[in-house]
Amino acid sequence: MGSEENTTNSEVYENQSRLKVTPPESRFYRWVLQKLISAAGDPPVRIRLWNGTVVCAPNHRYTINILSKSAFYKLLVHPDLYFGECYMSGELTVEGNLVSFLEDLYLHRALAQQRGGGLQRKLISKILTPVRKNTLEGSKKNIYSHYDIGNEFYQLWLDTEAMQYTCAYFPTESATLEQAQRAKLDHVCKKLRIGPNDTVVEAGCGWGGLARHIAKYYGARVHAYNISHEQIKFARQRAKEQGVDHLVKYVEDDYRNIKGRYDVFVSVGMLEHVGIDNFGALNKVITGALTPNGRGLIHSIGRNVPGQMNTWIQKRIFPGAQTPSLKQMMDIFENGFSVLDVENLRLHYAETLRHWLQRFEANLDQIKPMFDESFIRAWRLYLSGSIAAFSSGQLQLFQVVFARNRDNTIPLTRDHIYR
């Protein structure tokens, strides 16, 4: 609301759209910008430089302002990374709806990639953003940098009830965020057929909402692991307040250190931080943690084809994160387990993120004193870009239910989820 990026001045648009190219001192800039637009699959944009140079794609609906020469050259070297960096620093601004702009950008880029290319960009990307490995130490650093920046901040835009920082489940499009997050928790519990005699282990519990929900509404005992200190502190406090601390034990430790045997293994939104190289290790953890008739569920962001996370997101938002394709995810299961059910909730994540972005913008007055302007811009870009990634099919959300290879106690149908 009221941010410069969201104002659309249709009058300015109409006036300027008549002159296809406004030529100042240099043909060079225009030539480069046209190459850049073409490499991005000709999204409907106009680019305006600090020196007044303007290049328009046909039927442009958005204007990108590149406000410094250094931003211009950085964008040439690595558009994926420096679009985010320059947006964050304010050297680049977008006129028009940011989410729609990014959706258009992703769609056009995907079409351009289908036509080939991209190798050079991948190589540069590897050099510029070395990934911090998800060793026990590396994971801690990766997680602190995102999840330990302040519970108060997250409380301003996540659902109030369960503090779910993962995809919700919208039974209908009109459900509130609170209803949809609660429905997600129930959806997970029903898929896992959790009952009062079960023991549950949760790998990566966030602020502990699922564990408390399981204890409160399904009566099961839960051991919930997380390496984020701030989240664990919050989770313990809430469990005490809600009188379920006798059923829920929050363990400040890595999923690789899970001890004990459980009827249920559940992990919602942690796999993205595990890293594809560690899927074999995760298989071993689950193999050790599940009883013979145990069942499991992994809920994770994924993709339709193997690929890297956006470079800027990797650098600024989720260091160490990777989003696997289903084929890649199968390395977790195709060693002792049987996949029973996969559901793709992509559209639910786009909707969840729309709610988050809306609350984020609505609460800017409270957020601004917490962080500097570049953080606010980064977060806006991150949430907007994520909406665009899910709504354009760049990212998927997979819920995979599994059991041991030879377990014949699995349910015959999925009726129990929909009853």
Added chain:
Amino acid sequence: MGSEENTTNSEVYENQSRLKVTPPESRFYRWVLQKLISAAGDPPVRIRLWNGTVVCAPNHRYTINILSKSAFYKLLVHPDLYFGECYMSGELTVEGNLVSFLEDLYLHRALAQQRGGGLQRKLISKILTPVRKNTLEGSKKNIYSHYDIGNEFYQLWLDTEAMQYTCAYFPTESATLEQAQRAKLDHVCKKLRIGPNDTVVEAGCGWGGLARHIAKYYGARVHAYNISHEQIKFARQRAKEQGVDHLVKYVEDDYRNIKGRYDVFVSVGMLEHVGIDNFGALNKVITGALTPNGRGLIHSIGRNVPGQMNTWIQKRIFPGAQTPSLKQMMDIFENGFSVLDVENLRLHYAETLRHWLQRFEANLDQIKPMFDESFIRAWRLYLSGSIAAFSSGQLQLFQVVFARNRDNTIPLTRDHIYR
């Protein structure tokens, strides 16, 4: 019913179980048999040779009679293949329930394989049973040898209504085969949200039951492909009888020659005959056949880990057949498509096969005049072994629903399947 394999004489068992080994002329045979039993993971069997030699595993519940020296040596060379061959020829018989015996055998062998080994067997298997490639010509031969052996035969043990030679869907355990096959057809149609304005292409339509069901109950137009001449003939006849031939067109051709664009692509039980090497080609077929908002479903036997079909089944029952793991199946989808839903119906296939075997045995009087004794034994072993493979988790049944990458008309939830 009344076949020698199914009689259990508990008195004989008890008397003979006291003598662990009955030694005749040669220690050699006993030593070899003990190795064989141990390599199979010590299933609870007793083996009796033509010369009276007997070796018992602890707590044996079944007796295998090896009735000739040549059978004995063939079993040593390649147990997987020659168990079937010798059972078929009558050189090997099994006392005790054949299905339970095979279930026990599979379970014990799986445990033994977890402990390692099996490479030598795989090599020999490759030499002894060259796989006929699924080229356009090869596929025809592979399919004729199984599906063109007589519609009258299949009618004696498949469901009468829809002649489904694929896994049924049992809404409850007490459903009849007819109810369960009809429920399967509805389950598939609901997953695909088929309506009266849709056009549907079916790859591998068997005797045409699904296509007729879609026309009759969902009002859609169907083009159904199959290379089995006998099945197509039967399907056309039935469609005419049921008055749906204006909606259903049966095409006697390979799935690779599918023409046109459709709202729905569906394939139930054909993928096993496609071959993993051809999954890329199948992807191209589907890419070409689906409208932008089209949706698809592939229903196929699969496995939890990549592996070969049983050698004897490959040789005698399903030449050219391969059952992929989900990871392998992803090669069909991870190029332009988004997997929306995977359901594993393994237990349903075990139950379906139990119905088939029971009807097969009940109708032996009518089947015997059609085929020789070795065919009957082969079919009994095939059906029994398939029950065991599904109930022991050796095989899975996957239904995969998919849509194009960026299709946002996909349903938000799976409620429409369970309404």
